[in-house]
């Protein structure tokens with residue numbers, strides 16, 4: 001299942017009517033997505049998950065991470081993006097880091113060639 005309904009849900013019932021597969025149910029007063037029925041809206045006329053798209057709350061319906069680390073990175077990226085105002089923080093960081101690393105390698109190249117010559 002890719003989406004889940006959280007405690008932020010205000011029970012407006014909007015998602016119940018828009019879900020093309022009838023995957024959203026109410027169990028003991030709580031809205032819940034049946035993973036057997038949810039198709040992530042793939043293969044329907046919709047281009048995005050309707051439960052998430054129509055939800056009036058911020059996090060009432062959220063993408064469910066498929067594993068622990070995916071969830072961890074999603075949360076972490078969310079926090080970093082909030083703090084830095086940059087969605088692509090890690091991409092920039094990696095580009096900058098690899099550029100610096102490359103420059104350092106280039107600087108070291110003549111030394112290693114020289115030391116190889118010394119060993120011979």
Ligand code: SF4
Nearest residue numbers: 019038040041049051
């Ligand atoms: S992702 Fe689509 S199919 Fe799945 S629960 Fe949401 S609206 Fe229904």
Ligand code: SF4
Nearest residue numbers: 009010012013015055
């Ligand atoms: S649309 Fe959002 S707030 Fe409304 S019932 Fe569904 S999950 Fe809850």
